[in-house]
Amino acid sequence: MEKFIRQNAEEYKKLLATYLESQDEQSLYGVELVSKRFIKYNILPEEIINLHIKALKELYPDLFVDFEHSMDFLLEAMITYGLSHQEIQNLREEQTALKSEISIAAEMQETLLRTEKPEIEGLDIGVLSVPAHQMNGDYYHFIKNNDGSLGIAMADVIGKGIPAALCMSMIKYSMDSFPEGSMSPHAILRNLNRVVERNIDSNMFITMIYAQYAPKTCKLTFSSAGHEPGFYYNASEDRFTEITAKGLVLGVSKDVDYEERELEINENDLVIFLTDGVTECRDGERFIELNEVLDVIRKYVDLPAQEMVNQVYKYFERLQDFQLRDDFSLLILRKVKKTD
Missing domain, CATH: 1.10.1240.30 (KaiA/RbsU domain)
Known part of the structure; x- marks a missing residue:
């Protein structure tokens, strides 16, 4: 020099x-x-x-x-x-190198957590999950069971970034290891809770709702681990009802029992699962009311399920000036008439 x-x-x-x-x-x-x-x-x-x-x-x-x-x-x-x-x-x-590593990690997370939206006769499915930043702390998953039923999971890590992404990968592969069609929603959450309690840091928890839909009986069985309540839309009455079940978030305690509930779904009815990134959207500094979320869903209720989900997301994205403050995940199931 x-x-x-x-x-x-x-x-x-x-x-x-x-x-x-x-x-x-x-x-x-x-x-x-x-x-x-x-x-x-x-x-x-x-x-x-x-x-x-x-x-x-x-x-x-x-x-x-x-x-x-x-x-x-x-x-x-x-x-x-x-x-x-x-x-x-x-x-x-260092920041450039870190951004590059996070970008690679985000791509790997997307690959690891990827799940195919299934084709189930008599069911129209719409789903979308958008991270507020590069790594997603939300997660959804579909499992087609041997008995023809459909397993549906939605979860949210209390914590963000790479640790949250690792948690979600662990949850996904734990679920993949369960015997297909042989475990009820409350049993799945009980087993996942043991996995999380043993392997996740004590300051991180996971909320989750798990449901199974049986096309033959048109019944939805579900359990919740402290997750955001879902909603059932009765099309004939144009009325929303909260879907919830008692149960602690995953990882709090070793031995937890999870309540299991059942819901019968009629033609054109909706089942809605979401994370707090939807219910806690802000309009400026104001948190929106829950009824506002349901009113937006009702506005697009005549659309196909995926288009409905997309339009609801676009509405709240605009409301937040295209700057999500939390991961946004929304899943809608609609019971439709079976083809002869």
């Missing part, structure tokens, strides 16, 4: 002398080229100032004292500036 500075010092001095004598624009162009070389080789500001001072002293040995002292003052200022500048550069590089 010292060799590089010495090699460019003489050129810099000549350009400075030419400019001080004639204020020639060509000299400014020349020093611009030198400066680009300094940037390329990461020459610090104080080194450039020191080079300038040396050049002035060689050109003007009788440089008056006050001006010389002022240049020394500038040099000290640039030393402090240079150290701070280098720290900022290092932080920027």
Whole structure:
């Protein structure tokens, strides 16, 4: 590095002398080229100032004292500036590397948690999950059981970022390990609770609702681990009813029993599962009321389930000026007439 500075010092001095004598624009162009070389080789500001001072002293040995002292003052200022500048550069590089790692982690999470929306006769399904940031703390999953029933899970980690993503991956693969069609919703939550309680940090918890829909009987059986209440929409009465069941969030206690409830669904009725990123949307600084969420869903109730979900999301995205404050997940099931 010292060799590089010495090699460019003489050129810099000549350009400075030419400019001080004639204020020639060509000299400014020349020093611009030198400066680009300094940037390329990461020459610090104080080194450039020191080079300038040396050049002035060689050109003007009788440089008056006050001006010389002022240049020394500038040099000290640039030393402090240079150290701070280098720290900022290092932080920027670390931040860029971290963003890259998080982006890769987000892509891996999306791959690991990917679930196909199933085709179930007599059921129209719409679902959407959008993270507020790169990593998603929400999760939904479908499981087609051997008996023809459909398992439906929706969960929310109390905690965000990469730890939340790792929690969701653990939940997903724990569920995949359960025997298909042989476990009821309350048994699934009980087993997941043991997994979470043993493996997750004590300051992280997971809320979850798990349901099974049986196409033959048109009945939905469900249990909840402290999750946001879902809703049942009775189409003939144009009325929403809260869907909830007693049960602690996953990971709080080792042995927990989860209530299991049953709901019969008629043609055109809806079942709605969501996370608190939907119910706790804000209009400015005001938290919206629950009835506002249901009114928006009712507004689009005649649309196909996926289009309904998309329109509800767009509505609340606009309401929040396209800046989600929390992960947004919404799942809607509609009972439709079976094809003959």
